[in-house]
Amino acid sequence: MFVKFAAPCLLSLAAMIGPAAAAELPDAIAASGESVVLSVHAEGAQVYECKAGADGKLTWAFLEPIATLLSEGKTIGRHYAGPNWEHADGSAVVGKAIGNAPGATSADIPWLKLEVASRRGSGVLTPVTTVQRINTHGGKLDGACDKAGDFKSAPYSADYIFLRKG
Numbered sequence: 001m002f003v004k005f006a007a008p009c010l011l012s013l014a015a016m017i018g019p020a021a022a023a024e025l026p027d028a029i030a031a032s033g034e035s036v037v038l039s040v041h042a043e044g045a046q047v048y049e050c051k052a053g054a055d056g057k058l059t060w061a062f063l064e065p066i067a068t069l070l071s072e073g074k075t076i077g078r079h080y081a082g083p084n085w086e087h088a089d090g091s092a093v094v095g096k097a098i099g100n101a102p103g104a105t106s107a108d109i110p111w112l113k114l115e116v117a118s119r120r121g122s123g124v125l126t127p128v129t130t131v132q133r134i135n136t137h138g139g140k141l142d143g144a145c146d147k148a149g150d151f152k153s154a155p156y157s158a159d160y161i162f163l164r165k166g
Helices: 002-022
Strands: 034-052 058-071 074-080 082-087 092-101 111-118 132-138 151-165
Touching: 002 111, 058 151
Parallel strands: none
Antiparallel strands: 034 058, 034 151, 058 074, 074 082, 082 092, 092 111, 111 132, 132 151
């Protein structure tokens, strides 16, 4: 009887806590004193362009993200260059990276803390002041490339936590 009751309660508790609390956040991206407005999962790609590096050798340079924002398996927005996050209700924020921490493996893009530099529209993202990118998987593209101007993408997923002060 206890197990029948406890399992649904634990699942409900996990759903309420969400990915922000489930992840152990490094100090570099922590946002103490801020509260969660929205947590979403993103699936997409990090796009790279073949360019000459500082040493003159061709290398893959990050260009932009392209991702779908998902909540409970449904598309609720998109993430793209800027970096921009746009919700289906028309609200959007643009972030500026202010902190980072390594991903779990060398193939994972870093976890980030971004402050909101600008916003537009009115909706769920309107009060957001900070965005965290956590639980990254994939997205890195390393090594030399053959031809300047070529593009290549690396699939990635991440969780984005949208926070507000207070």
